[in-house]
Amino acid sequence: MSAAVLDQDVLLDVRDLQVHFDVRRGTVRALEGVNFTIRKSKTLGVIGESGSGKSVTARAIMQLLAKNGSIVSGEMLYNRQGDDSGDSEFIDIAQQPSDSQLMRDLRGGEIAMIFQEPMSSLTPVYTAGLHIGESIQLHLKPRQTVGDQMAKAIAKQNRIPREEARQIAIEMLDKVGIPRPEERVVSYPHELSGGQRQRVMIAIALSCGPKLLIADEPTTALDVTTQAQINDLMLDLQQEFGMAIMYITHDLGVIAEMAEDIAVMYLGRIVEQGATDSIFYNPQHPYTRALLRSIPRIGQTEGSRLEVIEGMVPDPFSIPTGCAFNNRCPDVMPGICDARMPELLTAGDGQRAACLLHDPDTMREVTSARVH
């Protein structure tokens, strides 16, 4: 199997992942062949607008898709470390049923997830109406103390007695910067601020020592100063625990601060992936370039207009043929971009871009057609 050639540095390698949802109007092809790599102890930032498939990707990795969703094809090769020996093996998460013992073990120990702080939402980010499996705690329950909920979650994750879990809870609260954690464990969620609740969620997620933390818009509902605190905390904890982070956001400022690598998504595909510096300073896909030009930057936009991406993200039932971005692309080649599907190919500073402008075969044809 191809897994053998993977580098030991790789924690998760997703290949050609396709996820479909059955809805009344038909089939939503939410992911149409997603490819990316998460390296051990590094942060992959996943950026995209609503409907791009960022959150679906995260849920597919956890095997927690809604009931009407299914992984149609593709591989998710996860590098699992053996218990004592340094050996590791790649297992394909895509082949594991959601309720299998292996997936339960992974979710309870190696892969953890945090979400947008749900109690103080500023922006409605979840539009897809996805249902999350019971095994994952989406938010804190209002009628139980923080300590009880943490102890319960930690005891379940780590299979340890509740009392021991409570001690870990207090330690973790201290680690995530909650003052006087012994007093805090008896408070109820509404007594905490939005930032503190998100710290509690991070504490629960990290208590099992995950190798991969999936953070889906974790600071979107928070104020900018709280956002800075939470993001700094995640970077500190990454230093301490060495976990990899998959950081999903729509905010280009946050991604620049958090990620070593970036994957840009558009309509269920990765259109570009590479080192953060290359994505920001030498973007190769027209969508990435347009996205970077369309955001206001402090000190650089005086009196000027923003460059816009024309049109809007099409709805999932009218995705254009060929390259899905062709109807909004400033560099579109008519007759080519709407007829062929671009593949992720090396471009620029070693990143990969899915654009026919970087496809040598296509471009050779274009040039020879021009000559004749």
Place this chain on the structure above:
Amino acid sequence: MPASIEDPGVLLEVRNLKKYFPIRKGLLRKVVGHIKAVDDISFEIRKGETLGLVGESGCGKTTAARTAIRLYDPTDGAVLFRSHANGSGEGEVYDLAALPLREMKPLRREIAMVFQDPINSLNPRMSVSDIVREPLQVHGMDLGRETDDEVQGLLSAVGLRSEHMERYPHEFSGGQRQRIGIARALALRPSLILLDEPVSALDVSIQAQTLNLLQDLQEEFDLTYLFVAHDLSVVEHISDRVAVMYVGRMVEVAPKRELYTNPRHPYTEALLSASPKPDPRNPTVRIPLVGQVPDPSNPPPGCYFHPRCRYAEDVCRTETPPLVTIGEDHASACHFADTLELQGMQ
């Protein structure tokens, strides 16, 4: 303050505005305290400018803006608005805070509002053309056929096509819905528009389109904007001047370049340093803020920011610093505004 309503170039002047919400408890709903959502703020908006109002959630920026256009009745203070309804020239000044509601109605034509959430602020049972037409009907300005053209003109001004007119809000995307909300706000040809987080629920690419549209309309219809938002880069892009609020008080006001590069209040400095910068090669140097925003029903004595301020001294714990002019068009409410060397954004 640098300018007041006596200056014909000033459209709105807010003087010592207060808005307290009572906290009621017990069987008799006795008032046991007050949340001082807006606590003695003063500012002015000049004709044709965009004043950005920033601050964290709960700082009172939305309450301040809504009280300033009398969507809420102020607890105290004056809101002086220059009306141009009766002919041209310098217009007439009214105190919106003191006017009986009956006399407010004609003035409401001159002030409009655009909300954050474009789906909940549009009636789902009304077609787009009815939504845009409604303000005209309310003010007895619906003239049948002529108004049809007017509505069509407004929709095309915000970039919607005529075939959209008979559709309903749910048929539109978030960005298009926000355009409908903007067209409705323009219907009565207002001079002042309060924009409350108008782009924060929109995707990045739609946000840019909407910001450009707002700038175009400002020029075309000679509009003045009060722009409330928490995103510092959006506010910097669209505003001429920016005001910063903290726990119901205004802590700093200045022209945008000045405020962002040369902040003179420690809270502004911390806020700017927390704003993530889309540039991996030049990250901002973060100034850590300890603790949390105080409870507005029980704020600390002295300067409300002192428990989190790294420059705080004894005087800050006892005396409330007033908002004073410290440079050309620049005001700060800090005891040490003149001596501190604060870090701005480059």
